[in-house]
Amino acid sequence: xxWFCYILRCADNTLYCGIxxxxxxxxxxxxxxxxxxxxxxxxxxxxxxxxxxxxxxxxSKREMEIKGLSRAKKFALIGLTVAAENQ
Numbered sequence: 001x002x003w004f005c006y007i008l009r010c011a012d013n014t015l016y017c018g019i020x021x022x023x024x025x026x027x028x029x030x031x032x033x034x035x036x037x038x039x040x041x042x043x044x045x046x047x048x049x050x051x052x053x054x055x056x057x058x059x060s061k062r063e064m065e066i067k068g069l070s071r072a073k074k075f076a077l078i079g080l081t082v083a084a085e086n087q
Contacts, residue, residue: 003059005066007049007078010042015074017066019059023050049078 004023008016008030016039020026029035030045039045053059066074 003053003056005051005053005059005062006047007066007074008039008045009048009078010039010045012042014042015048015071015078016042016045017063017074019053019056019063021056023047048080 003019003021005017005019006023006026008018008027010016016030016036018026018036026035027045027047030039031043033040033043051062053062066077069077
């Protein structure tokens with residue numbers, strides 16, 4: 001079973017970071033409003049980053065690392081500039 005740490009870009013231009021072992025199913029759940037309270041009111045969401053991890057533990061550790069980054073560093077990680085974040 002493969003685990004992923006992922007980042008979503010929400011409709012209000014915020015970022016959401018999470019982990020899953022099924023990216024397609026989790027993205028669909030986010031867009032259906034059933035995956036998390038945070039994304040429920042910020043749909044539609046777009047998958048902008050996914051990083052494979054060895055197991056659930058390493059995916060959780062990577063998630064905490066990413067959540068500790070500044071907004072600018074998160075945008076740099078997903079390959080967007082700060083200027084692009086307002087689009």
